[in-house]
Amino acid sequence: MASSSRVDYEINSDPFDPECVIASFNALLGELTEKEKLLLERIRGKEDNTSPKYTDQEERDLINKQIRKSQGFDVDFSKFRCLFDFYPSFLDERHSTLIRETDRRFFGRLAQESIAGYNTREGTSFKFVEVDKANLYRNRGYTYFITFVAKDSCDQTRVFQAKVCNVFCREIEHSFCRLKPGQKGECDEDSKRVVKKPRYNTRSNKRLGVTMNVS
Structure with a gap:
């Protein structure tokens, strides 16, 4: 393991x-x-x-x-x-006969799912733009290494990387999605994230769900 x-x-x-x-x-x-x-x-x-x-x-x-x-x-x-058995995708073709669309469309859908998960996790609002490239590893199915472009709410583009596993060509598992390392500048989305403050009970001035024992 x-x-x-x-x-x-x-x-x-x-x-x-x-x-x-x-x-x-x-x-x-x-x-x-x-x-x-x-x-x-x-x-x-x-x-x-x-x-x-x-x-x-x-x-x-x-x-x-x-x-x-x-x-x-x-x-x-x-x-x-x-x-x-590790090779690049030809995006305008299909890497498998089990897939009914071009790799560009197939990896585009996976990238959209990946960026949606990233937005939920990080509190951002990036939107998928296009697939840049993808590498494939074939072993007990496929592992996809997808590089794609997304834009923030100010229409500034950023490059993302997503790793997705297609287990035995049946089940899709999203391993991770991240900003490509080494990009210069801060992500504009970072300054717009809303940090939720803990809720307090205005009557007792204590957090909801927390009680104190008074002797």
Whole structure:
């Protein structure tokens, strides 16, 4: 089981934990098929003399290092010549035949649910604008790392990150939603949050529901 001290946005790399995220090779044996080569070129871009060349194991170590460092949201796929089970979404296509809409619309709905939960928790009023990108990890279903844009009540945009699990492609679980780390400036919404003060009984000048024993 995962350690109780692990923060939810930290990447779990314990292979014995069902929530583990470790990129592995899609194909362990043989050459890539023509279809796989075309897919790799779409993910990585065309290879030229300046493209980095690593061994397969070096690539595996590098992609997992990037996943851990960015918590799964920012990976430079141009560095890899191997296909992994962690890869970027093509937003105008469908990543699964079980989904009846494009990834852009699908991840947009998940992002709207995520920002709604964030607003409830933080007392803000951000509104979803658009999906910027999404990374997918396929293992016992999918784990989605969605980067999206939302705007505050002053129409200023902020970048958010949401991690969502699609358990066995049936059940959606929202792990977390947060402002992308490292953004400059204070969020305007922060100064507009309403902090609820404890209610007091005006007759007794004591909090409601609290009694005192008088000897």
